[in-house]
Amino acid sequence: MTALLVIVTHGDKTAPPPAVMVLLGILAGTLIACYILLIGYVNRDAGRRGMSRVLWTLLAIFVPNALGIVLYFILRKPRLLNCPQCRAVVEPGFGFCPRCRYRLSPVCPHCQHGVNLGDKFCPYCGGDLGTGMNAASTQVPIQK
Ligand SMILES: [Zn+2]
Numbered sequence: 219m220t221a222l223l224v225i226v227t228h229g230d231k232t233a234p235p236p237a238v239m240v241l242l243g244i245l246a247g248t249l250i251a252c253y254i255l256l257i258g259y260v261n262r263d264a265g266r267r268g269m270s271r272v273l274w275t276l277l278a279i280f281v282p283n284a285l286g287i288v289l290y291f292i293l294r295k296p297r298l299l300n301c302p303q304c305r306a307v308v309e310p311g312f313g314f315c316p317r318c319r320y321r322l323s324p325v326c327p328h329c330q331h332g333v334n335l336g337d338k339f340c341p342y343c344g345g346d347l348g349t350g351m352n353a354a355s356t357q358v359p360i361q362k
């Protein structure tokens with residue numbers, strides 16, 4: 219970020235008036251504050267997504283022009299969830315908890331695709347979910 223300050227203050231051969239300097243200083247300060255906040259966010263968020271916190275924090279700090287942060291937002295994994303029953307870490311998209319077989323998301327009883335709660339018809343096969351889904355979710359045996 220010091221490079222940015224150098225560019226800002228040395229961009230012009232003639233020194234800008236003090237008011238402009240103050241404004242630029244505030245702007246640079248805000249940018250640095252945002253940068254630090256983003257690095258902090260990357261650090262916490264990487265942990266929640268099961269990614270390497272150290273690696274991504276270092277990338278966010280040392281890759282120039284905040285490219286490490288941009289890269290992080292492109293490459294980051296979906297957030298990990300916890301099973302509501304046994305608190306095991308489950309990946310998004312899982313239909314069942316791999317530890318306790320808790321049903322994490324409703325599935326179509328006809329084609330077993332994941333569907334949204336409240337859907338009346340399956341968006342994949344067009345099957346009726348009205349009562350079938352409720353029946354299916356109660357039929358699943360839950361192992362402790
Ligand atoms: Zn579980």
Ligand SMILES: [Zn+2]
Nearest residue numbers: 326329340343
């Ligand atoms: Zn279906």
